[in-house]
Amino acid sequence: MRVGLIGALAVFLSVSPTVRLSAQDTTAGKTVYVKWCAGCHGETGDGKGVAALYMLPRPRDFTGAVYKIRTTASGQLPTDADLMRAIDEGLPGTAMPAWQTRLSDGERRNVMAYLKTFSSFFSDTSQHPQLLKFSSEPGGGTGAEALRVGRQFYDSIHCYKCHGPQGRGDGPSAPDLKDDPGQPILAADLHENWRFRGGATAEDIYRQLRTGLDGTPMPSFSDLLDQKFLTEEQLWRVAQYVRSLSPPKAPEVRDVIHARQIAGTLPVSPDDSAWSRVDDYYFPLVGQIIRKPRWFAPAVAAIWVQALHNGNAIAVRLTWDDRSQSPDTGWNKYTRRLLQTMASDDSGPQTLAPWPDQLAVQFPPKIPEGMERPYFLMGSNSGSVYQWRWRSAPRGAVAGLARGIDRFDTLPPASGPAARAVWDHGQWRVVFTRTLATADTANELQFAVGRAIPVAFFAWDGSSAERDTRMALSTWYFLALDQPTPPGTFISPVIAMVVTLGLGMLVVVRAQRRDGRRAAARG
């Protein structure tokens, strides 16, 4: 009798589609998880996958069920839709990829269901995550009055304590921030919204202000509404103000920096107002992971480049966000924590030292005629590169020839570039100037108008203990000195060159990134 009943039940279970589906959820989810997620998040969901040590922020430990992206109050579990959003879109600015295009709808739903099995909080029936009531965005959010109100509350709430007065993550409390597992964490640079974990729009920012980013120092501000410290509209204004700090659209990489020709003197001061009228080119930087010691937590995420020439000399302004003017002992706490966290296979024990911030601009010693370019990672024995190297302390720039990362021979200062720098609330702005032609034609690049000149960038943040091979870098791009003639007539050779070289390079970049990821995943 009993056996019969069980048998019937078994048959029922196996034919009932809903039951079968939920039974499959987590088993199928496990298969997806083991294949795609465990390398970072660990087989047991503890965040200790084989690749975990090479990333900051570290992959999430799912056993605690603490999530950054939610529509629920601080301290509550996320909804299924919240988890799906993180899985679909990834967490920008971290190693967490977007899975929407890589996994099917079913796979993503199943893996989400499987994630939840790692924490008993999800099966605890006393947990009732409640959706926060979000108001809708008030209009006029880009107007001067709205931004003024937003800024006023940014100040009165004291966001600057962590994010700094200009929002670049350089506030007085910033060096001492850590996440719940105790790892160093940086207050977001509010000028780089494309790297926000929870999305770039004013709506995303408003939501993250309401919920907080659980597991991090970034708190929830919902109580301020309940307590009437501010109104819904005012909180929206804060979000809109924060949104206004980043460019209207996420920056896109353009391969060729055009240096316009101007008449008269070049702006040599980093804060010369002339720079505001010069086209700005964005280049993302990545950690150096080819040569040991490799570096997986590069501090400088991107660099902006502007260039002008006057037929006789060239001026290049480089702008990058860096939370500290290194060396700065105020950041020692951060440096120490970072060194402990990122101690990796190949770097050996590190001790604290007053490292400066550094920047290098790299060219080939001669403008290449064809496809040949020196090795982008600072040249090699057989092919040197010509570099301008600037450092924050002792402040100054030199020119030299590099033959690989370890060999740099400075050239006599006579024809080296002049450099002027300012550090302003979490941002370096450095202007290099040099004559187009120099006496030492054998070693020093002779800039020529109308040619595609390969250029690459390297950056080090002293407070992140970056030096030597621990750096952020770009691949080769191009610099083109324009002629005062109408662009159409001369640009075509440059374009032609870029189309051939540039496409090849894009492939290289992609391959490098992929390799980088693979290297990271391999450990």
Add this chain to the structure above:
Amino acid sequence: MRKLGSAAAIGAGLLVWALGSTPGAEAALDGATVTGKVKFVGKAPANPVIDMSEEAKCAAKYTTPPRELIVQVNANGTLANVFVYVKTGLPADAKYPTPATPVEIDQNGCMYHPRVFGIMVGQTLAIKNSDGILHNIKALGKKNRPFNISQPTTMTTNRPGFAAVEVMLPFACNVHGWMHAFAGVLSHPFYSATGTDGSYSIKGLPPGTYTIEAWHEKYGTQTATVTVKAAETKTADLTFTAK
């Protein structure tokens, strides 16, 4: 026998509740008391000096440079900020009512007051900001959901009670990295925290044999076993030794 015990426990609990919340408030007439001192032996380490230069409002509240009171040894050789509680020995099925009054934690002078305290499961936590400058308060529970809320002005936020027993549950402020507090979250009211005289007192206990545990943020735990009869008062001193 067991039944009797638990009935007594419930009775004691009810009495505590009837008399208004605070554990052991001149409680149960037949309730037993365990009391004692938490002694400290050895040389106390120097507490780190706090650099409050970024917070003029807080710095102004001190005449001498403030220190992070990690090890606070009293003049009488006892240790403050030790959480003392009944770890085992209570009837398994006993239920104790949740006090209606909240436990208050105040952010004053960029420090938490109290630094170490007990709270019952479900009991409201009133988070007060007397400083009027930005604090965020982050609960770093493992058994309880961690939360992180901000208070940029003078205000009090009532947080609904914690759901699970957790000894201890740390609190931190990220704006002021030196601010730390610790709560013992228990499902019963038999706990106490030492102050400037280093003494503790746990009242209203039903007769029985108890493991009393003392917890200190730096020195870990010490335990004592105590058997009490109805209405009896017993002394159990605990000692921490400098490391």
